[in-house]
Structure formats: C-alpha cells, structure tokens
Amino acid sequence: MTRLFVPRDALSVAVGADELAAALAQACPDATIIRNGSRGMAWLEPLLEVQTESGRIGYGPVEAADVPGLLAAGFLAGGAHPKRIGRPEEMPFLARQTRITFARCGITDPVSLSDYRAHGGLIGLTRALSMGGADIVDELVKSGLRGRGGAGFPTGIKWRTVMQAQAPQKYIVCNADEGDSGTFADRMVMEGDPFLLIEGMIIAGIAVGATQGYVYLRSEYPQAVTAMNQAIAAARQEAVLGAQVLGSAFAFDMEVRVGAGAYVCGEETSLLDSLEGKRGQVRAKPPLPALSGFLGRPTVVNNVLSLAAVPDILAGGAAAYQALGVGRSRGTMPVQLAGNIKHGGLFEVPFGITLGELVMEIGGGTASGRPVRAVQVGGPLGAYFPPALFDTIFDYEAFTARDGLIGHGGIVVFDDTVDMARMARFAMEFCAIESCGKCTPCRIGSTRGVEVLDRIIAGDTGQLGLLADLCETMKFGSLCALGGFTPYPVMSAVRHFPEDFAPRQHALAAE
Ligand SMILES: Cc1cc2nc3c(=O)[nH]c(=O)nc-3n(C[C@H](O)[C@H](O)[C@H](O)COP(=O)(O)O)c2cc1C
Ligand code: SF4
Numbered sequence: 001m002t003r004l005f006v007p008r009d010a011l012s013v014a015v016g017a018d019e020l021a022a023a024l025a026q027a028c029p030d031a032t033i034i035r036n037g038s039r040g041m042a043w044l045e046p047l048l049e050v051q052t053e054s055g056r057i058g059y060g061p062v063e064a065a066d067v068p069g070l071l072a073a074g075f076l077a078g079g080a081h082p083k084r085i086g087r088p089e090e091m092p093f094l095a096r097q098t099r100i101t102f103a104r105c106g107i108t109d110p111v112s113l114s115d116y117r118a119h120g121g122l123i124g125l126t127r128a129l130s131m132g133g134a135d136i137v138d139e140l141v142k143s144g145l146r147g148r149g150g151a152g153f154p155t156g157i158k159w160r161t162v163m164q165a166q167a168p169q170k171y172i173v174c175n176a177d178e179g180d181s182g183t184f185a186d187r188m189v190m191e192g193d194p195f196l197l198i199e200g201m202i203i204a205g206i207a208v209g210a211t212q213g214y215v216y217l218r219s220e221y222p223q224a225v226t227a228m229n230q231a232i233a234a235a236r237q238e239a240v241l242g243a244q245v246l247g248s249a250f251a252f253d254m255e256v257r258v259g260a261g262a263y264v265c266g267e268e269t270s271l272l273d274s275l276e277g278k279r280g281q282v283r284a285k286p287p288l289p290a291l292s293g294f295l296g297r298p299t300v301v302n303n304v305l306s307l308a309a310v311p312d313i314l315a316g317g318a319a320a321y322q323a324l325g326v327g328r329s330r331g332t333m334p335v336q337l338a339g340n341i342k343h344g345g346l347f348e349v350p351f352g353i354t355l356g357e358l359v360m361e362i363g364g365g366t367a368s369g370r371p372v373r374a375v376q377v378g379g380p381l382g383a384y385f386p387p388a389l390f391d392t393i394f395d396y397e398a399f400t401a402r403d404g405l406i407g408h409g410g411i412v413v414f415d416d417t418v419d420m421a422r423m424a425r426f427a428m429e430f431c432a433i434e435s436c437g438k439c440t441p442c443r444i445g446s447t448r449g450v451e452v453l454d455r456i457i458a459g460d461t462g463q464l465g466l467l468a469d470l471c472e473t474m475k476f477g478s479l480c481a482l483g484g485f486t487p488y489p490v491m492s493a494v495r496h497f498p499e500d501f502a503p504r505q506h507a508l509a510a511e
Contacts, residue, residue: 037192
C-alpha cells in the first residue's frame with residue numbers, strides 16, 4: 001500500500017496541511033496517510049512525502065489544489081513535478097545537520113510507539129533502568145549537557161542536587177512554555193517526536209528518584225498538547241509509563257498542564273507557581289527549585305530540549321555527545337532560523353558554527369532579498385548583532401563575551417529597513433507588558449524606559465545617558481532575567497546602530 005506523509009505540526013497546519021491531507025484521502029483512497037512531524041524546512045511546508053522503491057520523495061510546498069496535478073504527474077511513484085524536491089535528506093539544509101535530538105522528527109509517526117522503538121527509541125531508557133541513579137547523573141555530568149532553556153546551567157549538576165535531596169516526593173517538570181520570539185524547537189519535538197521527551201523525563205525520574213512529571217505547555221500550542229497527550233496515553237498502554245516502567249521496579253507517570261501563556265511563566269519559579277494554580281509570579285531564590293520546587297518538594301525543572309537530549313546520551317554514551325561542540329558548549333544545538341530569512345526552520349548543529357554561516361549560508365540571507373542589517377539571538381532578551389559580528393561562534397561563552405546570549409537558540413533576522421531605535425523601544429515595552437510586577441527595577445524601570453526611548457526617538461539624544469543608567473539599574477537590580485536582560489537588546493541597539501538614535505534620522509522619519 002502506498003504510504004504518504006503529511007506533517008501535523010502547527011506550522012504545516014497553518015499553511016494548509018489538514019486540507020492537503022483531506023484532499024489526498026479523497027483522491028487516493030487506497031493510500032495510507034501518516035501525519036508525521038515537520039522536517040524543519042519551513043519554506044517547504046506543507047512538505048508532502050511519498051514512500052517509493054528508491055526511498056521517500058518530497059514535494060513542497062504543496063496545497064490541496066495541487067493534488068490533481070501531482071496525480072497526473074505520477075507522484076505516487078515519485079514522478080517529476082515542479083514541486084518535487086527529491087529525497088528530503090539530500091537537501092543541503094538537512095544534509096549539513098547533525099541530527100541527534102531531531103533524528104526522528106519528520107520521519108516517524110509521532111504517536112506510534114512501535115515506530116519510535118523501530119527507530120532507536122527506548123534504548124536510553126532501557127540502559128538507564130540497569131544503572132543506579134548516581135551513575136545516570138554521572139553520565140549526564142560527563143556529557144557536558146547544559147540547559148537549553150536559556151541559562152545554560154549544567155543539567156547533570158542540577159539532577160545531582162535533586163538526587164541528593166531527601167524528601168518523600170520529588171518531581172520532574174518540563175518547561176515547554178517556549179515564549180522566546182523566533183523559537184519553535186520545543187514545539188517541534190512535542191509535535192514530531194513526543195516519546196523522546198517522555199523517555200527523557202522518565203530517565204530524569206529514575207535518576208533523581210521522582211515518580212511524577214509534568215509538562216508545562218502554553219495554550220497557544222494546541223497541536224503539541226494533542227500529540228503529547230496521545231503519546232502519554234500510548235506509553236501508559238504499553239507500560240512505558242506507570243507503576244512498573246518497562247516491567248521494572250521503577251514507577252513514573254506524567255501529565256500535561258496547560259498555562260494561559262505569559263512570557264514570565266517560562267521563568268522556572270513563576271512556572272511552578274502557575275503549575276500550582278497560582279498567578280505566575282517569580283519567587284525569590286534561594287531556595288532553589290531543586291530543593292524546594294513544585295509544592296515545596298525537590299524538583300528538576302528542565303527545558304524540552306535538555307530532556308530530549310538525554311535518551312541519546314544514555315543510548316550512545318556521554319563520550320559520544322561530549323565529543324561534539326566547542327569549549328564548555330558540548331553536543332548539538334537545535335538552532336531556529338526565523339524572521340526575515342529565506343530558508344527559515346530548524347537546523348541542528350554542533351556548537352562552534354558561526355552566526356554568519358547560519359544566517360547567510362544556511363538561511364540564505366533575507367527573504368526580502370535586501371541586505372541583512374541585524375539579527376537578534378536568544379529571544380526578546382537577547383542582543384542585536386550586526387553583520388560585523390557574524391564571526392561570533394555559537395558557544396555560550398563566545399556570546400557572553402560579546403554581551404549577547406544564545407538563550408534557546410532562536411535567531412530572528414532583520415533587513416536594512418529596520419529602525420533599531422524602535423526595536424529598542426519594543427524591547428522595553430515588551431518588558432513592561434510582560435513584567436510580573438514583583439520588583440521595582442523591572443516593573444517601573446521598563447515603563448520609564450519606554451518613555452525615555454520615546455523622547456530619544458523624538459530627537460532628544462541628551463536622554464541616552466539616562467537610558468544607559470536605567471539599563472544598569474535594571475541589569476543589576478532586577479530579581480529575574482526579564483528585567484535583568486532587557487538591557488541587552490536595548491543597549492546592543494544603541495551600541496551597534498548609533499545612527500538610528502541620532503536626531504536627524506527621526507526628524508526625517510517624522511516628515
Ligand atoms: C522571563 C524568563 C522566561 C523564560 N522562559 C523560558 C521558557 O520559555 N522555556 C525554558 O525552558 N526556559 C525559560 N526560562 C529559563 C528558566 O527559568 C529555566 O532556566 C529553565 O527552564 C531551566 O531549564 P534548563 O536548565 O533545561 O534550561 C525563562 C527565564 C526567564 C527569566
Ligand atoms: S525582573 Fe520583572 S519579571 Fe522578574 S521578578 Fe522582577 S518584576 Fe518580575
């Protein structure tokens with residue numbers, strides 16, 4: 001029977017994948033249609049694939065209206081058509097990647113546990129079950145894995161703290177809030193390979209002695225919620241989750257909790273408050289969530305990508321993962337290319353690649369065809385980098401050295417029509433809107449920051465010193481990184497694009 005693949009992820013659905021699947025079901029009643037995850041080549045979605053004798057052949061982007069023409073071209077046998085891209089894995093965008101976390105994404109049926117097993121799933125968990133918690137933690141420490149949520153804290157060290165804590169109940173909380181602008185890797189894992197996250201969370205539970213896990217997801221991700229819930233149900237059905245994980249003495253279960261969607265609810269302590277049913281507001285640290293987290297119990301809070309890296313580390317061994325990357329940034333980073341970019345999408349690569357290679361070679365420059373003027377790396381709290389800094393390598397320390405951050409690996413590209421003073425204002429305004437209100441430098445400072453930037457934009461450049469002062473106060477006086485890092489986009493815009501803060505520019509713009 002012919003097998004067709006039509007992605008089910010939010011991006012593909014937004015551009016017509018459901019309509020395409022329906023049209024194919026009608027036109028090819030004998031074919032099996034598998035709703036796979038995305039391969040991560042956003043510009044080709046919906047990417048239709050057909051299983052042929054010479055492998056899977058892709059066509060993209062395909063609309064429902066293309067189906068009659070595709071049939072006439074013999075696409076069921078991989079026939080020639082203007083939208084035929086050949087074998088997806090031979091596309092340079094995919095061929096250049098080192099896919100570890102995303103190895104299965106786009107290939108398997110995301111909610112089929114047998115497909116997951118057939119493609120190397122559960123090997124890491126099986127090995128973990130034969131190890132003690134301390135050995136699993138040691139393996140994680142040796143791998144060099146650092147948290148992919150933003151702060152880059154070593155995952156193994158965090159797990160060790162939770163493992164050593166004494167408590168009747170511990171928890172694993174997966175931070176799937178994914179609020180950073182231009183990021184979608186967590187969503188792609190949950191929609192395209194949810195068992196990977198489940199496996200990572202079970203291993204974390206075994207390592208630290210936790211029997212219950214939660215995935216904290218935002219309501220804007222309905223496809224991810226569905227895929228995760230389907231996968232959790234399938235995992236329970238086959239005793240991957242439950243009282244005896246894979247027939248062992250270990251118990252672990254988990255559920256999805258949906259938040260209303262606030263940027264600050266991605267901050268781990270705010271997330272925990274929200275998970276407990278309260279308004280999401282940042283908690284003062286200490287105590288660390290590792291010692292007093294969900295309901296006051298020791299809790300591992302990790303990003304989706306951190307947990308999704310774990311099964312492969314256990315399956316392939318820490319040394320293989322550690323061998324990839326540079327400096328203290330080990331393994332791969334699923335980089336997300338977004339904004340005004342020709343080839344946007346998910347690009348997983350070992351640390352060490354330059355920003356310029358990612359934006360210009362892999363991303364192909366801007367979608368508008370105009371010159372790149374700025375890129376923001378690391379979400380709304382990340383710095384703006386001009387092309388002059390495109391030699392910066394993807395490495396936590398290299399970005400810190402240039403007053404930037406990698407964050408969750410999002411890169412948003414802007415062409416030469418961008419007004420960087422307005423982007424600086426946007427950063428302050430974002431902080432003012434999203435502030436949880438707990439501390440004064442952020443709550444009041446961001447609102448004053450918008451006002452100061454409005455005066456600068458109106459031509460009063462004498463206010464630039466005041467802006468710098470305010471940013472210092474926010475940076476060093478804020479309780480969490482929302483207020484503390486907003487100065488990065490603001491001051492990087494001032495530093496690298498001073499001409500946009502000069503009075504003439506805005507006087508002209510106002511004319
Ligand atoms: C304002 C703010 C928003 C954040 N949003 C997220 C988020 O959406 N996802 C995430 O994993 N971490 C986010 N973080 C980082 C978390 O607080 C925390 O460091 C992370 O979940 C730890 O997991 P990791 O060690 O695996 O990265 C945010 C931090 C701040 C200050
Ligand atoms: S910096 Fe902002 S978001 Fe963070 S605790 Fe203070 S007021 Fe809340």
